[in-house]
Amino acid sequence: MNTEAESAPDLRSPAVLDDPHPVYNHLREQAPVHWNASLGGWVLTRHADVRRALLDPRLSVEKMGRFEQRRSGGEGRADVAFLARTLADWMVFNDPPRHRELRRAMQNAFLARDVPGLETNVRAVVDELLDPLGAEGRMDLVADFAHPLPAIVIAELFGMPRGEREQLKRWSDQLGRFVLGDVENTAHDTKYGGAARAARAMAARFHALVEEHRRSPRDDFTQLLLRDGAHLSDDEIVHTLMFVLFAGHETTTNLIASGVLWLVRNPALTARLRAEPGRVADAVEELLRMDGPVQMVFRLAREDVEYGGTTIRAGERVHLVLNAANRDPSVFERPDELDIDRGRIRHVSFAPGAHFCLGAPLARLEARIALQGLLAHFSLLQLESEPLSWRPELVIHGLRALPLRYARAEERRDGRRPDPSERSS
Numbered sequence: 001m002n003t004e005a006e007s008a009p010d011l012r013s014p015a016v017l018d019d020p021h022p023v024y025n026h027l028r029e030q031a032p033v034h035w036n037a038s039l040g041g042w043v044l045t046r047h048a049d050v051r052r053a054l055l056d057p058r059l060s061v062e063k064m065g066r067f068e069q070r071r072s073g074g075e076g077r078a079d080v081a082f083l084a085r086t087l088a089d090w091m092v093f094n095d096p097p098r099h100r101e102l103r104r105a106m107q108n109a110f111l112a113r114d115v116p117g118l119e120t121n122v123r124a125v126v127d128e129l130l131d132p133l134g135a136e137g138r139m140d141l142v143a144d145f146a147h148p149l150p151a152i153v154i155a156e157l158f159g160m161p162r163g164e165r166e167q168l169k170r171w172s173d174q175l176g177r178f179v180l181g182d183v184e185n186t187a188h189d190t191k192y193g194g195a196a197r198a199a200r201a202m203a204a205r206f207h208a209l210v211e212e213h214r215r216s217p218r219d220d221f222t223q224l225l226l227r228d229g230a231h232l233s234d235d236e237i238v239h240t241l242m243f244v245l246f247a248g249h250e251t252t253t254n255l256i257a258s259g260v261l262w263l264v265r266n267p268a269l270t271a272r273l274r275a276e277p278g279r280v281a282d283a284v285e286e287l288l289r290m291d292g293p294v295q296m297v298f299r300l301a302r303e304d305v306e307y308g309g310t311t312i313r314a315g316e317r318v319h320l321v322l323n324a325a326n327r328d329p330s331v332f333e334r335p336d337e338l339d340i341d342r343g344r345i346r347h348v349s350f351a352p353g354a355h356f357c358l359g360a361p362l363a364r365l366e367a368r369i370a371l372q373g374l375l376a377h378f379s380l381l382q383l384e385s386e387p388l389s390w391r392p393e394l395v396i397h398g399l400r401a402l403p404l405r406y407a408r409a410e411e412r413r414d415g416r417r418p419d420p421s422e423r424s425s
């Protein structure tokens with residue numbers, strides 16, 4: 001087992017973040033449980049270890065207290081304390097029993113069957129974003145489509161006017177610099193000061209949103225959260241809304257953008273999915289495995305635990321690299337090949353375990369409708385330029401931009417919509 005810090009790769013370097021799989025493959029084979037100096041913690045890369053760790057109650061997600069302690073002496077103490085207090089209410093940073101209380105409030109909120117008209121609404125947003133584009137041209141798929149789509153869907157689920165979505169996006173981006181481990185913008189004011197200002201503004205807006213819903217109840221996610229989260233304080237409700245905005249935003253954007261990249265690089269797959277749009281759901285599942293938007297999650301050992309013959313000491317950080325586990329050849333045949341015929345895919349992209357992603361049904365639905373919509377709207381989608389660059393973050397794996405050339409499908413040029421059966425799954 002490799003425990004030598006100096007021989008461990010720098011997992012924060014832009015070269016690794018742009019193309020992590022050669023390093024992940026090497027680690028999985030040679031050093032599946034290794035101490036990584038660049039991350040200041042242990043790194044697990046095998047599917048069996050990552051799955052076991054996700055289910056292991058001895059590994060805690062309560063990281064905010066420790067973060068506050070480590071930063072409390074430095075610059076901008078008030079910002080750090082405010083961020084730590086806010087994020088301490090996010091269910092994803094809570095162990096039982098508090099985790100159960102926070103999760104219970106939105107247990108069913110994102111199941112498509114519980115949100116009437118969700119599928120129709122997502123389709124309408126896809127059309128609304130794609131219809132105004134000309135017969136042919138260029139676009140950045142991230143900025144023009146993959147980013148606004150989940151932002152609009154979330155704003156609508158929350159019961160907020162669309163006009164506010166640019167603001168929501170800015171807040172979410174600023175908060176992301178802190179939460180997602182931005183390795184480029186590390187200056188205090190950008191990383192913590194900006195995030196704290198965004199979090200304060202977001203909290204004020206969401207307190208007002210809660211009041212609006214109390215005054216005139218509606219049929220949306222915020223109302224459901226108020227009903228099922230009656231046991232929570234107003235601050236907990238508001239911090240949950242902030243978390244959901246954030247969780248549902250960046251992740252889905254990156255799944256859609258990476259998915260489109262796979263399509264434009266695989267004309268045979270694209271042709272097949274055009275002919276069989278019902279198989280897009282299987283493609284989404286395989287895309288989650290190949291390029292999961294959450295690259296890694298991390299935990300803190302509550303007590304000494306053993307993984308792969310190595311003892312991880314109480315208090316040490318453990319990084320579970322989901323995207324390395326998803327290409328483990330002991331679980332997936334030909335792991336680097338995208339194959340939509342795999343059947344049941346045991347990927348770990350939604351973190352199976354106590355913190356299994358509550359937004360998984362919504363994310364799957366948005367990605368499926370987005371890809372079906374793009375295939376129906378365009379007869380040509382082509383990569384405009386390379387190389388592509390990936391976001392400088394440890395946690396999120398996503399493209400900064402995806403420049404494409406497109407040509408609209410004939411039946412879309414005269415405004416005719418394909419028959420709904422062409423795009424349903």
Ligand code: HEM
Pocket residue numbers: 061091092093103110244247248249251252255292293294297298349350351354355356357358359360362363364
């Ligand atoms: C492809 C898109 C998505 C991916 C890959 C993803 C992935 C994840 C992962 C890995 C976790 C667990 C984090 C951990 O254990 O530390 C998680 C938790 C969570 N996600 Fe997602 N997510 C996605 C989309 C969404 C969406 C659209 C929403 C809601 C709108 C959402 C809401 C949540 C919530 C509420 C949790 C916390 C669950 C808990 O702590 O009990 N996610 N997600």
